[in-house]
Amino acid sequence: MIHSVAKYARAAAAAATIRGRAIAVRSSSVRYSIPLRWIHGEISVPNANHVAIQMVNYALSHARSQKSGFLKKKSNIIAVQRACLKFLRDSLKIAGESYAQGMLVLEQCLGTQPNDDQASQDSKATVLLAMSDLLYESGNSSEAIERLKQVMPLTLSSLSIRAVAVEALVGLLVQSGQDDVSLIVAGEFLKMVKERGHENLQDVAATAKTIKGLADLVKGNIESAESLFGGLENNEMCKGNVALSYGEFLHATGNFEKAKEMYQKAIQGVAETKESMCSCNMNLRAVSLAATFALGQLESHIGNFGDAEETLTSALTSAEEHYGHNHPKVGVILTGVALMYRNKAKRERSSSILIQEGLFRRALELMKAPPLDSEEIINMETQEVMALARGGYAELLLIQENRKSEGEKMKAWAESAWRNRRVSLSEALTPSSDPLDKVAIIDARTTRLL
Numbered sequence: 001m002i003h004s005v006a007k008y009a010r011a012a013a014a015a016a017t018i019r020g021r022a023i024a025v026r027s028s029s030v031r032y033s034i035p036l037r038w039i040h041g042e043i044s045v046p047n048a049n050h051v052a053i054q055m056v057n058y059a060l061s062h063a064r065s066q067k068s069g070f071l072k073k074k075s076n077i078i079a080v081q082r083a084c085l086k087f088l089r090d091s092l093k094i095a096g097e098s099y100a101q102g103m104l105v106l107e108q109c110l111g112t113q114p115n116d117d118q119a120s121q122d123s124k125a126t127v128l129l130a131m132s133d134l135l136y137e138s139g140n141s142s143e144a145i146e147r148l149k150q151v152m153p154l155t156l157s158s159l160s161i162r163a164v165a166v167e168a169l170v171g172l173l174v175q176s177g178q179d180d181v182s183l184i185v186a187g188e189f190l191k192m193v194k195e196r197g198h199e200n201l202q203d204v205a206a207t208a209k210t211i212k213g214l215a216d217l218v219k220g221n222i223e224s225a226e227s228l229f230g231g232l233e234n235n236e237m238c239k240g241n242v243a244l245s246y247g248e249f250l251h252a253t254g255n256f257e258k259a260k261e262m263y264q265k266a267i268q269g270v271a272e273t274k275e276s277m278c279s280c281n282m283n284l285r286a287v288s289l290a291a292t293f294a295l296g297q298l299e300s301h302i303g304n305f306g307d308a309e310e311t312l313t314s315a316l317t318s319a320e321e322h323y324g325h326n327h328p329k330v331g332v333i334l335t336g337v338a339l340m341y342r343n344k345a346k347r348e349r350s351s352s353i354l355i356q357e358g359l360f361r362r363a364l365e366l367m368k369a370p371p372l373d374s375e376e377i378i379n380m381e382t383q384e385v386m387a388l389a390r391g392g393y394a395e396l397l398l399i400q401e402n403r404k405s406e407g408e409k410m411k412a413w414a415e416s417a418w419r420n421r422r423v424s425l426s427e428a429l430t431p432s433s434d435p436l437d438k439v440a441i442i443d444a445r446t447t448r449l450l
Contacts, residue, residue: 125151319444
């Protein structure tokens with residue numbers, strides 16, 4: 001392990017758009033027997049245009065063709081930095097060009113789709129989902145959000161496809177700090193599912209409730225979230241994102257035993273799943289990583305530090321393999337690891353100051369934390385985790401006489417940047433195995449604290 005180491009206006013506008021489009025759905029014209037399937041990174045939508053699906057799969061394959069090799073090459077820079085700087089720039093250029101070429105194929109495909117029947121709209125929605133995936137993978141979350149929004153007016157398309165789009169849209173809105181918009185989008189979709197009598201479709205109904213429940217949890221609306229998650233453990237669709245989000249709710253409300261069961265169910269479900277409906281930061285790989293990370297945090301909260309270290313190490317390895325060693329999400333995972341060591345030291349009355357400091361420092365570096373005296377705008381996507389890391393780091397500095405001044409500045413910064421509504425920074429830094437005490441969970445999918 002050591003070695004591995006204008007808000008409300010936008011909300012109203014989004015609500016009006018989605019509400020209007022949702023009401024336009026005609027249940028008689030929507031077929032539900034044909035789900036969207038992601039199979040080993042490719043797309044299969046039997047009702048969609050065959051040529052469109054071929055173009056989508058070609059675009060995805062081409063765009064991602066440079067990624068795995070690039071990440072492996074990128075890790076070698078640590079050993080030979082100077083010699084590989086030029087090579088890194090070339091690799092970045094190649095990777096960027098492959099994504100751009102993939103997007104060009106998808107743009108051309110999108111322009112060839114008519115808009116007058118379910119098959120055409122399923123094809124169009126599938127292309128838009130693929131585009132949002134590539135945009136998200138290349139670091140352009142704002143454009144990915146715009147593409148996902150374009151799926152909403154395709155009211156003849158399969159409800160299952162639109163559920164995928166809404167899930168991913170809410171996930172990215174939450175990640176970007178647009179909590180009010182995410183709550184409205186999730187609420188409107190759930191309302192539409194209920195009003196149009198689609199609650200008998202277990203997969204869509206479970207997804208709709210979970211999306212809204214996650215948005216409520218981010219906002220600190222525990223009672224509302226409870227009404228949505230209640231009874232999901234008996235639903236056969238309680239796997240993947242459903243099991244993970246429900247587990248996080250149970251974890252946040254002190255039901256540790258049941259939460260652990262849900263996390264394990266989410267991990268097992270991903271391992272057994274050959275095809276899945278998911279996109280962007282809600283895809284299978286993201287679910288597996290987030291469930292493993294959440295389980296590691298839970299083990300730390302209840303004092304099982306051996307299991308916590310093993311599980312968090314697994315999460316860190318997965319993050320580094322998928323995103324690369326220098327990605328901000330690796331910094332998010334490292335924050336959880338540092339907090340585990342911090343919790344262990346407090347419980348066992350031991351010391352791991354050097355380990356914790358090294359982990360916090362590296363995590364903040366990867367998350368691109370601004371200098372303490374800088375007026376630079378904070379990265380909203382990692383602001384909460386950044387504040388948590390700096391809060392933990394500050395406590396290490398405050399117990400060292402010659403570093404108290406720096407510690408006080410860091411603590412003030414962390415308190416100023418903290419924005420979680422349910423848990424205070426002090427509570428988040430003082431985890432307890434007592435179910436009555438509040439704990440904070442870092443959701444690796446959205447990089448937000450729940």
